[in-house]
Amino acid sequence: MVTTLLEKEIGEQTIQSTVPLQMEHILNVHDLEIFYGEKRAVNGISMDIEKNAVTALIGPSGCGKSTFLRSINRMNDLIPGARAQGEIMYEDLNILSEQINVVALRKEIGMVFQKPNPFPKSIYGNITHALKFSGIKKKSQLDEIVEESLQKAALWDEVKDRLHKSALSLSGGQQQRLCIARTIAMKPTVMLLDEPSSALDPISNAKVEDLIVELKKDYSIIIVTHNMQQASRISDKTAFFLSGDLVEYDATEKIFTNPSVKKTEEYISGRFG
Amino acid sequence: MQICIYPIMTYFRGVWCIMEKIIPAKERLTKSSKNRMDGELRGKILVILCAVIMISATISITIFLGTKGLQSFIKNGVSLIEFLTSTHWNPTNQASPEYGALPFIFGSFAVTFLAALIAAPLGIGAAIFMTEIAPSWGRKILQPVVELLVGIPSVVYGFIGLTVLVPFVRAHVGGLGFSLLSGMIVLSVMILPTITSIATDAMGTLPKNLREGSYALGATRWQTIRKVLIPAALPGLLTAVVLGMARAFGEALAVQMVIGNVRNLPSSILDASATLTTIITLNMGHTTYGSVENNTLWSMGLILLVMSFAFILLIRYLSSRRKL
Amino acid sequence: MKSKTADRIATGVFVAIAIIIVSILVGLFSYILVNGFKYISWDFLTTPSSNIRAGGGIRDQLFNSFYILLLTMIIAVPLGVGGGIYMAEYAKPGKLTDTIRSCIEVLASLPSIVIGMFGLLVFVNVTGWGYTILGGALALTVFNLPVIVRVSEDSIRTVPRDLKEASLALGITHWHTIKTVLLPSAFPSILTGIILAAGRVFGEAAALLFTAGLSTPRLDYANWNPFSEQSPLNIFRPAETLAVHIWSVNTQGLIPDVEAVSNGSAAVLVISVLLFNLLARWIGSIITKKITATK
Structure with missing residues (x-):
């Protein structure tokens, strides 16, 4: 899609170059409510997500943080009976609108899941799968992107000699980094990470955490995590969810050292959840 | 319309470069924009x-x-x-043709019920053997056996019935050999795999704690099977039997080869008989399309169709009971 | 200890039932194979059948069986897999989906003779084709379709949800996800199901009696023009299949060597179906191994 659009543009008009707009917020959420059938899972939350920062969503299981995350790239559309009200503004468009082309949206707002889910293809094929669909067919071009995204995901050195081996032959941590690489290859602006390292061993976990910190230079990252240490280590801002409500949302340092709501303190100190 | 910046990679004159490119979000992300949704629609x-x-x-x-x-x-x-x-x-009597199909309707029902009478206990017994008596090795042996039995074509069942069963019945039981009895035996073997596999599923989906609860009370295996498991699985087991009967009711060639195909109501199990399917099979080719006799064959076909709807309704009723 | 005795008797009965079923199968197979093998020869498989004389073979019937099977599969597989995809991926819970499900159920439970009658009505009389291979293949498609739809639906449903989400989250359309992720993953079990269904089609006779007919014109295997009357490839000619042949020689045949011909044919039929079974298992396990090989 990317190249075809560009070619079209070149043919039709001259490329305007402007100074990049300094956008403070990449997403603005207003009064977001999410329902599963009759049950309300998220109760009217509002928050602004910063650009090029890591935002952590924490809270006990079932608090609505994953539901919220999945609504940002409309993955909840897959769940029968799920519907969302309110606004998630992304570049002046409401993501939740009927008019949104979810396929194009998901290219810009990528997602990495809790369990590593590589396709049963080669490592190379995992990354090129979506690129080919986007119209990039040239081998040299694909090779280039594969290398670049694997390097960004800090996986290149480990797999460069076996790009055409099955992705399932990788370890869990490597698989997860491959999933991140495959998302990076699509050049998203926002990356949604749903407990990306909870299924991994501590060493792989550390690698993925380093990677996330590295990635925020290029992407805005929202991460759901159950791991308090992880949230405090890697995130810039932290949002605490409890039974569908956004209880507190602030700079990570503030949340972990001096939260203003008692519930937040109780959760962080491990008194419940 | 707000304009925003979107980094785009492009392959330009042999080099990769990142270009700042302006495409409004509205154009990129709304449904009106040209993107690959057409393949989706197709x-x-x-x-x-x-x-x-x-x-x-x-x-x-x-x-x-x-x-x-x-x-x-x-x-x-x-x-x-x-x-x-x-x-x-x-129907061929020129002066006063008669079109009473009761013998065939009766034959169809009789042979179906008789076949179920043999196949149901065997099939359910086999299911219990696989799930309760010998879940590991028993299943390993019986499962493929059942699958192979399904695979044998019905004409082969009919042919073996004709060459082995019919002479055997004639020699050792009595009558001509072509009889309700032969039809029922052939059919019962044919529907046995259907009943067995569905009954096995029904038994297999029973919750574990049913068994454990019963054994914990000191019941023997047989008592558990009889008093707890069979009643609990009953709707499923009945579904298995009904599906088997539906298959028996509609089976044509195998029955036709062994049942004798006479137009009289049988008076004993050793009498030759006929069913709806066998009369259709035999006469469809020999009667003129559009003649009265031919049309009555289509009426028999309609009965078969209606019966298969009836069997479906019965199964639906049973499976709605299973959910309770 | 009365209940103990009852328990022991019951166990004995269940074991006996299992033994009975196994011996039925062993008996059937050994009868078919032992009796059939002595008649199977290269000659038997390659000479045309005879209507009156002894010594006929099953060349044309064998060819017809495979040809009808092939045609049926060419029609039924795309339709069935498409229907399966619809049921697994697009059908929303509601009246329409319930209706389609009922239709599949009805089609699946129709006796094959009834499907044959429908074929006679539509593909033979209404179209005016007479008894044709195509009519037979279409009737068998009706007979086979629900099986393939179910197999495809079930196989697609068992593909892990993760994979589908992964693909969609990368901005790939639903349809492309189905084509490139779901179908390849479901392929082994769909293929196994299709081969098993093929075995069923191969042995089916009742649906073919009134659609493909009980006779085969004299065929010239050197004639590859599908529009020629004598070409084996002509889809508008009547064709007696192997299964139909067994039935017809036994019930209305005049040949003196009925026993030999039908024993041989039955053995060929059963061996073919057996091969279909083995092939299905073998291919299924090979592909599964290939996919998870490097694990």
């Missing part, structure tokens, strides 16, 4: 078409066979009452 239409074909096949089968099957009553004036209740089938 695919969706394609599979919907497949679904439509299935619906229309079912509807046209019902309509075609329905109208054709009613012709003998509407166009040829055959009495429906006579057709269903008279035992005299003599």
